[in-house]
Amino acid sequence: MPDLGPNAALIGQPGGRQALDTPALLLDLDALERNIAAMAAHARAAGVGLRPHAKTHKSGRIAAMQVTAGALGVCCATLGEAEVLAASGIAGLHITSPQVTPPKIARLMALNAAASGLSVVVDHPDNLAALDRAAAASGKPLDVLVDFDAGQGRTGCAGEADLAALVRAAVAADALVFRGIQSYSGNLQHIPIRAERRARALAAADRLRGILRRLGETGIAVPIVSGGGTGTFDLDPEAQVYTELQVGSYVFMDVDYRRALGDGRNAPPFETALFVATSVMSVNAPAYVTCDAGLKSFATDGPAPEVAAGAPPGSRYEFFGDEHGKLTLPPGAARPALAARIECVTPHCDPTVNLYDVYHVFRGDRLVDIWPVDARGKR
Amino acid sequence: MPDLGPNAALIGQPGGRQALDTPALLLDLDALERNIAAMAAHARAAGVGLRPHAKTHKSGRIAAMQVTAGALGVCCATLGEAEVLAASGIAGLHITSPQVTPPKIARLMALNAAASGLSVVVDHPDNLAALDRAAAASGKPLDVLVDFDAGQGRTGCAGEADLAALVRAAVAADALVFRGIQSYSGNLQHIPIRAERRARALAAADRLRGILRRLGETGIAVPIVSGGGTGTFDLDPEAQVYTELQVGSYVFMDVDYRRALGDGRNAPPFETALFVATSVMSVNAPAYVTCDAGLKSFATDGPAPEVAAGAPPGSRYEFFGDEHGKLTLPPGAARPALAARIECVTPHCDPTVNLYDVYHVFRGDRLVDIWPVDARGKR
Numbered sequence: 097m098p099d100l101g102p103n104a105a106l107i108g109q110p111g112g113r114q115a116l117d118t119p120a121l122l123l124d125l126d127a128l129e130r131n132i133a134a135m136a137a138h139a140r141a142a143g144v145g146l147r148p149h150a151k152t153h154k155s156g157r158i159a160a161m162q163v164t165a166g167a168l169g170v171c172c173a174t175l176g177e178a179e180v181l182a183a184s185g186i187a188g189l190h191i192t193s194p195q196v197t198p199p200k201i202a203r204l205m206a207l208n209a210a211a212s213g214l215s216v217v218v219d220h221p222d223n224l225a226a227l228d229r230a231a232a233a234s235g236k237p238l239d240v241l242v243d244f245d246a247g248q249g250r251t252g253c254a255g256e257a258d259l260a261a262l263v264r265a266a267v268a269a270d271a272l273v274f275r276g277i278q279s280y281s282g283n284l285q286h287i288p289i290r291a292e293r294r295a296r297a298l299a300a301a302d303r304l305r306g307i308l309r310r311l312g313e314t315g316i317a318v319p320i321v322s323g324g325g326t327g328t329f330d331l332d333p334e335a336q337v338y339t340e341l342q343v344g345s346y347v348f349m350d351v352d353y354r355r356a357l358g359d360g361r362n363a364p365p366f367e368t369a370l371f372v373a374t375s376v377m378s379v380n381a382p383a384y385v386t387c388d389a390g391l392k393s394f395a396t397d398g399p400a401p402e403v404a405a406g407a408p409p410g411s412r413y414e415f416f417g418d419e420h421g422k423l424t425l426p427p428g429a430a431r432p433a434l435a436a437r438i439e440c441v442t443p444h445c446d447p448t449v450n451l452y453d454v455y456h457v458f459r460g461d462r463l464v465d466i467w468p469v470d471a472r473g474k475r
Numbered sequence: 476m477p478d479l480g481p482n483a484a485l486i487g488q489p490g491g492r493q494a495l496d497t498p499a500l501l502l503d504l505d506a507l508e509r510n511i512a513a514m515a516a517h518a519r520a521a522g523v524g525l526r527p528h529a530k531t532h533k534s535g536r537i538a539a540m541q542v543t544a545g546a547l548g549v550c551c552a553t554l555g556e557a558e559v560l561a562a563s564g565i566a567g568l569h570i571t572s573p574q575v576t577p578p579k580i581a582r583l584m585a586l587n588a589a590a591s592g593l594s595v596v597v598d599h600p601d602n603l604a605a606l607d608r609a610a611a612a613s614g615k616p617l618d619v620l621v622d623f624d625a626g627q628g629r630t631g632c633a634g635e636a637d638l639a640a641l642v643r644a645a646v647a648a649d650a651l652v653f654r655g656i657q658s659y660s661g662n663l664q665h666i667p668i669r670a671e672r673r674a675r676a677l678a679a680a681d682r683l684r685g686i687l688r689r690l691g692e693t694g695i696a697v698p699i700v701s702g703g704g705t706g707t708f709d710l711d712p713e714a715q716v717y718t719e720l721q722v723g724s725y726v727f728m729d730v731d732y733r734r735a736l737g738d739g740r741n742a743p744p745f746e747t748a749l750f751v752a753t754s755v756m757s758v759n760a761p762a763y764v765t766c767d768a769g770l771k772s773f774a775t776d777g778p779a780p781e782v783a784a785g786a787p788p789g790s791r792y793e794f795f796g797d798e799h800g801k802l803t804l805p806p807g808a809a810r811p812a813l814a815a816r817i818e819c820v821t822p823h824c825d826p827t828v829n830l831y832d833v834y835h836v837f838r839g840d841r842l843v844d845i846w847p848v849d850a851r852g853k854r
Contacts, residue, residue: 117579117582118854174798193756193767196755197496199482199496200496203481219757220813245759250757250801251756251759252757253759377573378599378631380624380630380633381628388854392829396775396826397775416629417661418530435576447775447797450830452852472852473771473851475497475767475772
């Protein structure tokens with residue numbers, strides 16, 4: 097039984113949202129359900145599969161909701177995430193980064209022995225050979241996707257020749273099952289102008305389509321083509337090359353994705369479902385107040401948090417130390433009182449979630465449950 | 476029994492440092508012991524007390540080492556840290572931020588009932604009155620320090636008149652015990668030029684000395700004057716106003732403090748004791764390799780991590796996503812191989828530690844123990 101933290105007694109109580117001990121991570125369950133349903137409907141209509149990225153939520157509960165809505169399984173950024181989600185009963189796990197060290201390969205084989213439908217990417221012949229040897233020794237074949245670098249330069253084979261050679265090696269390996277290709281354009285997801293994002297996403301897909309055609313001409317079938325993300329969720333199906341999408345952040349949305357996906361639309365196509373609640377702890381300055389959520393309660397790799405409730409429009413939140421935030425009010429606005437509750441949209445949702453042990457799950461003002469962030473800190 | 480993670484079987488084995496599953500937080504126990512001893516000797520020689528800040532390490536083991544070396548107790552940034560450290564047997568806990576919300580005050584009273592030598596800061600008359608009522612209801616007096624804003628503007632009374640009024644209110648309160656004043660100059664700790672840091676630290680202390688003298692003239696004794704930090708550890712005793720120092724980062728050091736404290740000296744006065752170990756996971760780019768520690772394994776609020784081992788001098792580490800780092804080699808240098816181990820100095824030590832469940836405790840190459848980060852994520 098995980099520790100549900102200081103707010104466990106508020107589950108089911110009225111007025112839970114204002115009574116919460118802070119800083120706390122809030123999940124709007126209605127918005128989450130609508131986001132999961134909207135992406136599932138989009139994928140069904142587009143005829144593309146979904147294997148949403150669980151690095152965003154690290155939650156067995158949310159992964160199960162995605163699978164129930166039709167997802168093929170979920171993606172994991174780390175082996176530790178896959179171990180935790182497999183233990184929570186999720187099948188169809190795909191690990192999106194190469195697992196190359198001896199301890200990671202040993203853990204991967206143990207997971208493969210227990211899990212159903214596990215796959216992992218490979219981007220180097222030495223790693224492919226090591227996985228083949230380990231899978232042979234384990235007695236159970238391992239499903240692999242060959243990773244292609246679509247332009248981000250982070251992982252993946254760097255060009256078509258290397259990719260084709262590694263695909264052939266995967267097909268030929270005794271204890272590996274070649275399942276397909278991963279081509280993730282992480283560098284395109286946050287491009288703020290939709291037209292530019294579309295042009296570059298379609299160009300990446302065109303290149304990939306040519307590669308797949310030439311592989312096919314050598315007799316190699318590629319059952320799975322995995323890629324895409326929340327920023328290109330409606331562009332990737334148009335490209336008609338991916339068989340499944342690795343969308344992650346759509347479940348929650350965050351400051352960055354609200355801006356990127358809001359371009360050219362009246363509103364972003366997904367709702368903000370994730371917030372951090374913070375309380376005012378000091379009110380001695382004339383133009384701002386100090387809150388209790390600092391850089392141990394928000395990701396600091398992206399934009400600042402955005403105030404969603406508890407302070408007037410135009411209020412600005414900045415980091416003010418490990419456990420402090422500075423909430424500056426617009427000129428002339430009244431300052432929130434000591435102990436007042438502020439809610440913020442999370443700056444970058446994935447690493448923000450990783451700072452919390454639990455989600456406080458709300459329907460409106462009612463705390464309906466507290467869910468553990470099952471794979472927090474798992475590597 | 477906390478989960479010690481995937482490296483538990485390596486405790487006591489030879490060659491543990493290279494065999495470690497990564498990303499992993501490494502603690503050099505010899506360097507930690509020398510840092511704790513050096514600060515204790517410095518404080519003894521200077522005739523000043525130490526109440527080191529535990530927000531840096533969040534560890535009952537390390538707090539106990541500091542107390543054994545002579546510390547009066549430890550400081551905590553959050554009530555959750557204090558709860559965890561009290562449960563691990565540490566006395567003399569001081570909470571350095573105001574606790575103002577009803578749930579926090581309820582938890583504070585529960586902790587005060589159980590803990591020995593607990594104190595908390597207060598910076599507002601409404602909070603003082605609320606704490607007084609709660610302490611009276613609890614039946615046990617609460618020790619308070621009045622918080623003075625020394626210039627950072629984060630928490631604390633904003634000027635001498637407000638401070639003096641709040642001190643008088645604390646002295647007069649039925650269920651509170653006025654123990655002294657906190658005056659923390661967080662804005663001075665990282666000033667890179669020692670001469671400037673010294674001038675500003677001494678100016679802040681001069682101002683505080685005048686305030687204390689005038690309080691004394693009204694018959695108010697101030698037993699505790701708490702302040703200072705790692706950046707001003709050798710300047711604050713010179714000021715002869717603080718009775719105890721809140722130094723935190725000296726136990727580990729990090730990229731920022733190595734630079735700040737290195738100015739004007741042959742070497743920083745404390746050793747780097749904390750590292751993150753990462754492994755090379757992809758080697759397909761000519762000028763860099765991709766490692767497995769990204770922005771969920773390092774704090775991102777400060778400078779980049781610095782490479783300490785495993786790559787040639789001049790190598791540069793950058794964030795490359797949640798679970799990826801980009802290690803760029805100097806021109807002409809050989810790239811580390813797939814699965815090679817790299818160790819980095821942590822960018823900002825406090826929030827980096829908060830991303831890990833455990834410390835891997837080394838003496839040289841030998842993993843001697845694994846310690847939980849007891850108060851990780853505790854608010």
